[in-house]
Amino acid sequence: MTLLIRNMQRAVPLRRARLRRDCQTLRQILGLARFDLALICVDDQRMQALNGRYRGQETATDVLSFPFHQDLRAGDIPKPLHQDEYNLGDIFLGMEYIYRQSQAHGQDFYSVLTVTTLHGICHLLGYRHSTETEWKQMFQRESNTLRLFNSLTGASLQPLTQNNF
Secondary structure (H helix, E strand, O other): OOEEEEEOOOOOOOOHHHHHHHHHHHHHHHOOOOOEEEEEEEOHHHHHHHHHHHHOOOOOOOEEEEEOOOOOOOOOOOOOOOHHHOEEEEEEEEHHHHHHHHHHOOOOHHHHHHHHHHHHHHHHOOOOOOOHHHHHHHHHHHHHHHHHHHHHHOOOOOOOOOOOO
């Protein structure tokens, strides 16, 4: 279904076509192509405000996910009862934060953006990383997904390694 990409920042140049292509591939691999998804690209100021409002943390971050389907168990695919429930949710991407991450690790910006987008999608599917067990489960899902992504695209992406439990 629909993939909406909204660029609400000007700090980091964005080529939406690459983000769209990579996100569509991730959705195919995860069996989510029939679901609507919104990616909203924001700057540090807006991300800091969102993170403060919804998580009580007054700092910018790389990704915030707002699932349409609440209380999914990790890895569950939503089972909509009506057509208007074919929505995964919204992912806010902190473009300046992601850009700094890519520079600090000497990585391609769009590669880090794709991995961060996958991380956000996993959150929409009920994955968390509040404990070591949850983090390992999420890391495994990201690793498996990226292995398939890499085989389809020729990329060599790796999951985020920072555990936040």
